[in-house]
Amino acid sequence: MKMIFAIVQDQDSSRLLSALVDHNFRATKLSSSGGFLKSGNTTFMIVTDDIRVDKCLDVIKENCKSRDQMVAPVSPMGGNADSYIPYPVEVEVGGATVFVLPVEGFHHF
Ligand code: 2BA
DSSP: OEEEEEEEOHHHHHHHHHHHHHTTOOEEEEEEEOTTTOSEEEEEEEEEOGGGHHHHHHHHHHHOOOEEEEEOOBOOTTSOGGGOBSSOEEEEEOSEEEEEEEOOOOOOO
């Protein structure tokens, strides 16, 4: 059994949730924020059998697009000067950042 964490853009989250349910995956959707852009994204927790992991990755791939996003200059005042960006830069975000972890136990009380 595996736990799949998929971090996706908010714009893709409703379509992905519907596609996961259509393919009989059980999923939990969490609101999250990226450390770099400091803007909202969505994290899916999906636990599934080992043999269904590849299918789940396909569903995620089919429903998440990559997009270019501008990062505005961020003032170092009161923040960490190491992350100061003095001019706007464009970064490519997504389609999805995915981690697959082993699950040692599953309990449903
Ligand atoms: P953010 O941290 O807001 O990052 C958004 C995008 O900014 C990243 O897209 C990447 O293109 C760029 N980026 C991030 N850190 C950077 C840096 N130090 N220098 C230059 N560009 C940088 P993605 O790679 O598609 O990541 C999308 C979101 O996935 C991230 O949002 C974060 O929430 C999550 N994520 C990515 N890698 C992760 C990791 N190793 N561990 C935990 N979460 C991760």
